[in-house]
Amino acid sequence: MKLHISLSGVFASIVLGTFALIFPAEVLAQNCPTAQEIRQSLKTTYVDGILVIGEASPNAKVFMRLAAFAASPSMVDEPRLSNHVSYTKALALDILRPRTSAFEYFFSSKGFDGATQEEVEASEKTFLNVCSAAMLELAPKAPFRIMIADQAPLGLYDEKRGALTIPRGPNYLAPTHYTDFLHPKSDEPLRKTDRYWSMSRSEADALYARLKARSSSPAEARTLQAVAVVDVLKIDPEFRTASLKFVEFALYNHDFSEKIYDYGAVPAARGDAKKPLADTESKAVPLPEGRFATGPEAEARALQLCMGSTRTATRLKCDCVARKVAAAWENNREKHIYTLLNDAVIAGEYECENPDAMYESYVDNCKRMYASQEFVARLGEEKACKCIAERSMELDPVNALAFCMLVEDYPP
Numbered sequence: 001m002k003l004h005i006s007l008s009g010v011f012a013s014i015v016l017g018t019f020a021l022i023f024p025a026e027v028l029a030q031n032c033p034t035a036q037e038i039r040q041s042l043k044t045t046y047v048d049g050i051l052v053i054g055e056a057s058p059n060a061k062v063f064m065r066l067a068a069f070a071a072s073p074s075m076v077d078e079p080r081l082s083n084h085v086s087y088t089k090a091l092a093l094d095i096l097r098p099r100t101s102a103f104e105y106f107f108s109s110k111g112f113d114g115a116t117q118e119e120v121e122a123s124e125k126t127f128l129n130v131c132s133a134a135m136l137e138l139a140p141k142a143p144f145r146i147m148i149a150d151q152a153p154l155g156l157y158d159e160k161r162g163a164l165t166i167p168r169g170p171n172y173l174a175p176t177h178y179t180d181f182l183h184p185k186s187d188e189p190l191r192k193t194d195r196y197w198s199m200s201r202s203e204a205d206a207l208y209a210r211l212k213a214r215s216s217s218p219a220e221a222r223t224l225q226a227v228a229v230v231d232v233l234k235i236d237p238e239f240r241t242a243s244l245k246f247v248e249f250a251l252y253n254h255d256f257s258e259k260i261y262d263y264g265a266v267p268a269a270r271g272d273a274k275k276p277l278a279d280t281e282s283k284a285v286p287l288p289e290g291r292f293a294t295g296p297e298a299e300a301r302a303l304q305l306c307m308g309s310t311r312t313a314t315r316l317k318c319d320c321v322a323r324k325v326a327a328a329w330e331n332n333r334e335k336h337i338y339t340l341l342n343d344a345v346i347a348g349e350y351e352c353e354n355p356d357a358m359y360e361s362y363v364d365n366c367k368r369m370y371a372s373q374e375f376v377a378r379l380g381e382e383k384a385c386k387c388i389a390e391r392s393m394e395l396d397p398v399n400a401l402a403f404c405m406l407v408e409d410y411p412p
Contacts, residue, residue, distance in 0.1 A: 387404035
């Protein structure tokens with residue numbers, strides 16, 4: 001939210017000033033696609049709610065670019081290293097497709113390819129002004145988990161080894177998985193994987209048969225997904241490096257519907273193959289950030305947010321607010337958690353009021369002001385702060401301060 005406010009502040013005067021003469025009003029008023037529209041337009045794969053980066057998920061790198069943008073919005077002002085396309089134009093290519101009119105305009109001769117540098121810069125700043133909020137909402141915020149997936153064929157059975165040849169786990173530190181917006185960084189050395197899965201010939205044949213039964217073609221049956229699960233712990237806003245932590249290597253069938261092998265397991269003895277894990281259907285695209293699958297999840301998150309905010313925690317009973325969020329969630333499960341929380345705070349302003357916390361907050365604030373000599377009252381610090389706290393519960397804090405600075409005595 002703070003990032004969006006700062007961006008809007010920077011561009012507000014621009015939109016209302018010079019560039020309003022260059023762009024017609026209807027283009028400036030063109031709404032950017034919502035975060036939900038952008039997500040639905042992208043070709044991405046998720047496994048158990050985790051974003052997959054690889055051939056099976058062509059647009060997954062969009063989310064990595066957005067993660068870099070959320071961590072450091074100033075990146076858009078820097079030259080891109082890989083090619084001549086600016087960072088801003090690359091972001092626009094990622095997210096404007098759901099709105100054809102906006103896409104065509106910004107990529108016409110009047111937009112990013114304008115006749116003058118002024119027109120190009122105007123297009124970029126207009127785009128950021130209109131679309132930054134949706135991009136920030138959609139962007140993953142560290143820490144988050146991803147799956148690096150390399151497609152590879154299932155190998156042949158090795159009679160001498162008594163094992164099936166399988167692909168190695170992917171190099172999760174390869175820069176190609178992250179785009180030039182975000183570079184991988186790990187304090188650990190790259191982990192290695194084995195190439196053989198010990199089993200008997202009959203067990204290997206049974207595995208081939210099961211994979212074939214779940215596939216629409218022989219080639220698909222032989223195609224596996226070698227996966228590395230990685231946590232992006234934090235993003236350095238200055239250098240745009242992603243600090244990574246390796247989680248696990250695994251092997252899936254072609255469409256990720258079955259996890260068939262865990263590289264971290266101890267290799268089974270010959271003739272005693274590791275049993276495949278139970279079949280699990282991969283989940284659909286997960287709920288966008290800020291939306292929850294159950295009422296208790298929404299309530300727990302609302303309580304956390306309320307307690308983490310000085311404004312609400314010192315004025316309201318957060319458990320009361322969280323219950324209201326859960327009740328509101330039942331009526332509209334598509335609303336973002338911040339919207340539900342804001343509605344609950346407004347609706348429960350009196351019902352969820354916390355007088356004791358409010359009083360203590362007024363006293364603490366008064367003591368800080370007194371210590372910094374922002375004011376000196378005739379009453380002295382103790383009586384003045386008591387007066388201000390009690391009066392603020394009846395009046396607004398400004399009038400309470402004015403009243404208590406003028407009186408010469410106040411009941412103990």
